[in-house]
Amino acid sequence: MGGLAAEKHIQYILTVEKRKDDFVSVVMEHLRMSGAYWGLTTLDLLEKLDTVDVDEVVSWVMNCQHESGGFGGNIGHDPHILYTLSAVQVLALFDKLNVLDIDKVTNYVAGLQNGDGSFSGDIWGEVDTRFSYIAICCLSILRCLNKINVEKAVSYIISCKNLDGGFGCTPGGESHAGQIFCCVAALSLTGSLHHIDKDLLGWWLCERQVKSGGLNGRPEKLPDVCYSWWVLSSLIMIDRVHWINKEKLVKYILDCQDLENGGISDRPDDAVDVYHTYFGVAGLSLLEYPGLKAIDPAYALPVNVVNRIFFGR
Amino acid sequence: MDLLLQFQHILQSDPLIDEVGFVHPTQFATLTEDSTGDAAISDGTTFWCRDHKLGVSTQAVLPLYNAAKRAFIAAMEEYKRLGDDGLESEVMKHSKALLLLSSDFGTAWNSRKLVVSKKQQLSMYMGELLLSALVLSCSPKSDQAWSHRRWVIKSITGKCSALQEILGKESELVEKIAERSKMNYRAWNHRCWLVSYMTREQVMHELKKSRNWAGLHVADNCCFHYRRRLMLQILKDSTCKLENASPGYSVEVSEVWKEELDWNEMLINRYIGREALWLHRRFLSLCWMKQFATNLHDVSCHSDLKISTSDSFNSFIDNELHLLNSCSTILDNDFEDFQAQATYSATYILWLTKQIPEFWSEFQEKLTIGNLKTMLSKVCPERSFLWDSLID
Numbered sequence A: 001m002g003g004l005a006a007e008k009h010i011q012y013i014l015t016v017e018k019r020k021d022d023f024v025s026v027v028m029e030h031l032r033m034s035g036a037y038w039g040l041t042t043l044d045l046l047e048k049l050d051t052v053d054v055d056e057v058v059s060w061v062m063n064c065q066h067e068s069g070g071f072g073g074n075i076g077h078d079p080h081i082l083y084t085l086s087a088v089q090v091l092a093l094f095d096k097l098n099v100l101d102i103d104k105v106t107n108y109v110a111g112l113q114n115g116d117g118s119f120s121g122d123i124w125g126e127v128d129t130r131f132s133y134i135a136i137c138c139l140s141i142l143r144c145l146n147k148i149n150v151e152k153a154v155s156y157i158i159s160c161k162n163l164d165g166g167f168g169c170t171p172g173g174e175s176h177a178g179q180i181f182c183c184v185a186a187l188s189l190t191g192s193l194h195h196i197d198k199d200l201l202g203w204w205l206c207e208r209q210v211k212s213g214g215l216n217g218r219p220e221k222l223p224d225v226c227y228s229w230w231v232l233s234s235l236i237m238i239d240r241v242h243w244i245n246k247e248k249l250v251k252y253i254l255d256c257q258d259l260e261n262g263g264i265s266d267r268p269d270d271a272v273d274v275y276h277t278y279f280g281v282a283g284l285s286l287l288e289y290p291g292l293k294a295i296d297p298a299y300a301l302p303v304n305v306v307n308r309i310f311f312g313r
Numbered sequence B: 001m002d003l004l005l006q007f008q009h010i011l012q013s014d015p016l017i018d019e020v021g022f023v024h025p026t027q028f029a030t031l032t033e034d035s036t037g038d039a040a041i042s043d044g045t046t047f048w049c050r051d052h053k054l055g056v057s058t059q060a061v062l063p064l065y066n067a068a069k070r071a072f073i074a075a076m077e078e079y080k081r082l083g084d085d086g087l088e089s090e091v092m093k094h095s096k097a098l099l100l101l102s103s104d105f106g107t108a109w110n111s112r113k114l115v116v117s118k119k120q121q122l123s124m125y126m127g128e129l130l131l132s133a134l135v136l137s138c139s140p141k142s143d144q145a146w147s148h149r150r151w152v153i154k155s156i157t158g159k160c161s162a163l164q165e166i167l168g169k170e171s172e173l174v175e176k177i178a179e180r181s182k183m184n185y186r187a188w189n190h191r192c193w194l195v196s197y198m199t200r201e202q203v204m205h206e207l208k209k210s211r212n213w214a215g216l217h218v219a220d221n222c223c224f225h226y227r228r229r230l231m232l233q234i235l236k237d238s239t240c241k242l243e244n245a246s247p248g249y250s251v252e253v254s255e256v257w258k259e260e261l262d263w264n265e266m267l268i269n270r271y272i273g274r275e276a277l278w279l280h281r282r283f284l285s286l287c288w289m290k291q292f293a294t295n296l297h298d299v300s301c302h303s304d305l306k307i308s309t310s311d312s313f314n315s316f317i318d319n320e321l322h323l324l325n326s327c328s329t330i331l332d333n334d335f336e337d338f339q340a341q342a343t344y345s346a347t348y349i350l351w352l353t354k355q356i357p358e359f360w361s362e363f364q365e366k367l368t369i370g371n372l373k374t375m376l377s378k379v380c381p382e383r384s385f386l387w388d389s390l391i392d
């Protein structure tokens, strides 16, 4: 087994950015902001962010901002909290948060909080614990958590906890590793992890590891590289990562690489994409794979970027 | 004729189209040959439509998408600039075409919400449910399409007398889509979301109705989770309305649990080594112990729902230990499934002892915990990190 084909992945990320004419890339254009975050964070973890034209990216990001303060997934698209966090994260990577009108962005995010403490994704009112995490992460990066009712936000998240220790989208929703990441990270960022039964949740999370070493996101599902991130980061935040077999997981992620053309897929021999490339590399970073920058499990940004935000580098 | 016009013309000329699919050009040729004349619309290369099913050639998807997007953006700009009612139909027409090709194009869904909420006509809201269902026929996991349905339901709640009927149909739609799209989280999440809008009778009816489906799809954790959602709703209703309820009500609720436990045990014995079945049992047993089983030694814990049979706690434990014993015998044939069964049964018992301290002491008397650890280390060595931490 070879190691991480870092150079190939860098080339893959850089070329996929330029590809604009096939259906797969075209049909993703409404979420290009998230794509940018996945691709650029991968490059940063691989210490290659300097190959990107900062001014070009920053001006494109700012062109996606709506008058309400929120960001769309691309120029001309409606704003949504999902892309607002991606935009803030991309600017944070480049140390360019100063181009933002902080009040405008944070007012948009804070304005999406509902009376019960939950968050809507946009003005149309869909509620999901994903949006709670996004709001809290975004406001925390911009140091404006005081603009929302944190206590109510936390109690809403707790109301989405299931008897198996996991969390769903809304109260009574099925536990799902992606939602669990959002809830655990939101509780972590607000200093509320004591609401979690760590042994119970840790048990559910480590049962996601299947024989091949990969992790699935729910019972009876096939393993998938992206859950290396959702499950692993949650286990780290609740201090139960020693309950899984890390070596086997590293091997599983490496087995999902396209060694010829770069990129990482969900399962061995599937087609690669930017999303799984990012989550594969980020998962390896959490597993302390050599040659990768460390990533923060709650902010989903390189640790040095987080330190720069909070401690002025 | 222009590709987009042709697409929209077909959609308009048959408003009953309920399924759209994308077909590879090679399959296309056979489809066209098979359709022997009657009422099949086809140009032989791009579109094929019969019995209200529309097939679109995968080769046409990219140019169609580009045309639909251009038309949608132009219509939306005009509509925003002029605010003209006459432009609404253009926005609706082009967003529909676009969403069938790119189901998570949020801005197109939003444009429809904008138009419909301005008009406030029930028929338009119903039309949105139809369009969303059509999009789900080709993109069953589309987050935005499911979300659009919740927006419709929230918008018409309190304004529409047929809400209960609509909820029933929503539930049926999820089941229909779940049949083709296994373990579809978005679909089942939608069904769980509906529960808070249901009456008690509907919740009971859903529990009865979903049982057959769950029994046929024992690996689908989503459906079992849906049943858990329904059962917790029944429990919640019973604890907050206990004063007003008929005397037999708490018995009725415990019967629901008892029945589910028995049914689950039957499935566990029939389908060897299914994770979803054992996880369901964890839930059932935990609630059963906490809500209904009376432990004579435990006077501190009083629940109005507890059954006053003196031995319900002990007989429950005996039954579960019996299940553990019968499931942990590994036969040589079909080794893997039996090994999984042994692992699930032992982890199930361990999980229960961790959740219910009373169970722990009773359990220790009847089976030494050391045995459980030996067994788990043998049948499931890959999780030794967990066993080592949990059992000391």
Ligand SMILES: [Zn+2]
Residues within 6 Å of the ligand: A224, A225, A226, A227, A266, A276
């Ligand atoms: Zn994935």
